[in-house]
Amino acid sequence: MPSGRRSGRYVLGLLLSVAMAASAVVVLPVSQAAAVPPGTYAYVANFASDNVSVIATATDTVSATVPVGDGPLGVAVTPGSTRAYVINNFSDTVSVIDTATDTVTTTVPVGDGPSGVAVSPDGTRVYVTNANGGTVSVIDTATDTVTATVPVGGGPSAVAVAPDGTRAYVTNYPSDTVSVIATATDTVTATVPVDDGPLAVAVSPDGTRAYVTNAGGSGGGNNVSVIVTATNTVTATIPVGISPRGVAVAPDGTRAYVTNYLSDTVSVVGTATNTVTATFLVGDAPKGVAVTPDSTRAYITNGNSDNVSVFDAATNTVAATVPVGRSPEAVAIATVADEDAVPTKLTLKATKKKGAKAGVGLNLTARLTAAGQALEGENITFTTDGTALCTDTTNAWGKATCAVSGRQDKDACYTATFAGDSAHLPSTAAVCPDSHNHQYKDKRPSVPRAADGTPTLSTQPNRRMNRIS
Structure with a gap:
């Protein structure tokens, strides 16, 4: 647990008033940097190191380390994987990484205590949950400025965007609810009650379901709520490990991976039956999870082990363990294409x-x-x-x-x-x-997808919530 200045930021201030940050953008000078070779990469936000480790998935080695702001807690990649948006919990900012060079080009001020981030499927908007402000900041990626601030429930921790881009789902940790934002108007149109302590959310590739991890803390939780998006109702509750944190749905839609923070395990949920089909051990205090575009591997951050476990879906085993920075929180997958790569x-x-x-x-x-x-x-x-x-x-x-x-x-x-x-x-x-x-x-337009299949997100909770006992 951090001490001093940082420990003060761990106190979850459930402020009912909106704490809006100035929307000015700090544009950073960029020196000539070597071009990143084409390939698939895992971007890992290291909370205590104030940087992002970039893992080349072809070799499962760290190919770059990118300094960002204070307390990076989440990361999401744009469709086409040209930029990674990293939320800095203590700086109240978002660092924008150019994935072609792995350098920070812009820093965007947001609300108080940013804790979760997701990018719209068309890449035009970035949604950032502000845990201390009870709001969601909406960033226009054309200008990298905040264009809207949406009040949601108390202590919003994570956000995911539907594949058609029409809705954003926000987990409100102390409120035990999920806010549904209509992205066309940036207003909350529904509030869905879930179980105790919702922390993370992921939407299925077909947009029909949202999976919410409930970490507990008040006697409930330790499960996943399955929301049918057509009706905004919970239709299933799936028991998993102790204190589930991150969740990601494979791009092929067949599996959802849930990290269990206090069990040191990952539950594999078969989405056809909404049951746990496998459970595997990883490192100490697993938090974030992301799946490669071909659905063959999952990357899991282990917060207390300072490494990333690489799960092979074909063998149901951990195939590699990659050392990264200190206290890795979140991970997102990017496919960096050749300069001449074209949209499909x-x-x-x-x-x-x-x-x-x-x-x-x-x-x-x-x-x-x-x-x-x-x-x-x-x-x-x-x-x-x-x-x-x-x-x-x-x-x-x-x-x-x-x-x-x-x-x-x-x-x-x-x-x-x-x-x-x-x-x-x-x-x-x-x-x-x-x-x-x-x-x-x-029913949905064909748009370039983010490298991890679903809207790129790394739905990791605010670290203030990560030490629930």
């Missing part, structure tokens, strides 16, 4: 199989293009409601298909995902049935 567009259609009865059998067809041209030989992953359906490779017309057998729920949604590569940025598309005419329509 993915579309998805669902059609009833010929001769099939109503609601029985579907054909999913995805088409991947870049600059209007079809992309051949790229893998497309198809999922529904957190369940993997199939993976197919695009043909000369950029098309990949997936045949879905059996009876389908009329309210089911289907997602296609392209993880991206060094030459192309990732993208996703989803389709849902129209229950009125039983036709399938694309």
Whole structure:
């Protein structure tokens, strides 16, 4: 536990008044820095070191260390992975890292005690929870200035944005609620009661569910609340380890990873059944978690071990342990593309199989293009409601298909995902049935996805909340 000046900041001031920071931006001089090689990287916020460790996932070694503000607590990466936004809990600021050079280019003042951060799917907005101010700061990424401040519940700790960008979900730790913000108006449109001490939140790739870790502290908690986003109601509560902190949903939607701070474990939740399918040991006091774009690995920060555990989903084992800075809190995944990498567009259609009865059998067809041209030989992953359906490779017309057998729920949604590569940025598309005419329509625009699949976030709680006994 920090002492002196820092210990004072650990006291959770549940201020009901809005503590707004000045929206001026400090632009930092940038010296010539070497270009970062294309690849996938894990950005780790080290709270006690006041820096960010950058792990090259190809070798699981630290390739760079970036100084930031005082007490970095969270990190989120923009779609296309061009920038990482790091919240500094003691500085009341956000450091903006250019991932092409791994240097800080801008520092943005926000509210009192920033504790969580997420980026919108289109990359135009960054949402920062201010635990001491009871607010969310909205940053316009075009100017890196705060354009709105949204009052939410007491002690907001984390935030996640829906894949279609229309809603932001904020966990309010002492209020035992989740605030739902309509991003079009920057107003709270719903408040969802959950269990004791909600700390982190993640939204499924198809946008149908939000997973909330409840750390406890008043006799409840030690579980995950599953919110159905269509109705803003909790439909399941999943027991996990002791004092769950971070949560991340794999880009393929099949698994949610939950870090259990006092158990030194990670619970793997099967999203199709909302049950824990595996539990594995990691380091001391696991906090943050993020999943690679191909869903094959999860990176877990261990706050008291000063390292990161790398979990291999194929073998259900910890494949590597990477030393980082002191007290790592949060982690986000970025895929740094070649300078010439181009955005991609993915579309998805669902059609009833010929001769099939109503609601029985579907054909999913995805088409991947870049600059209007079809992309051949790229893998497309198809999922529904957190369940993997199939993976197919695009043909000369950029098309990949997936045949879905059996009876389908009329309210089911289907997602296609392209993880991206060094030459192309990732993208996703989803389709849902129209229950009125039983036709399938694309409900969400295809936008470049963040490197970790869901809106890039690192939904780590304010460190003041991390020492719950």
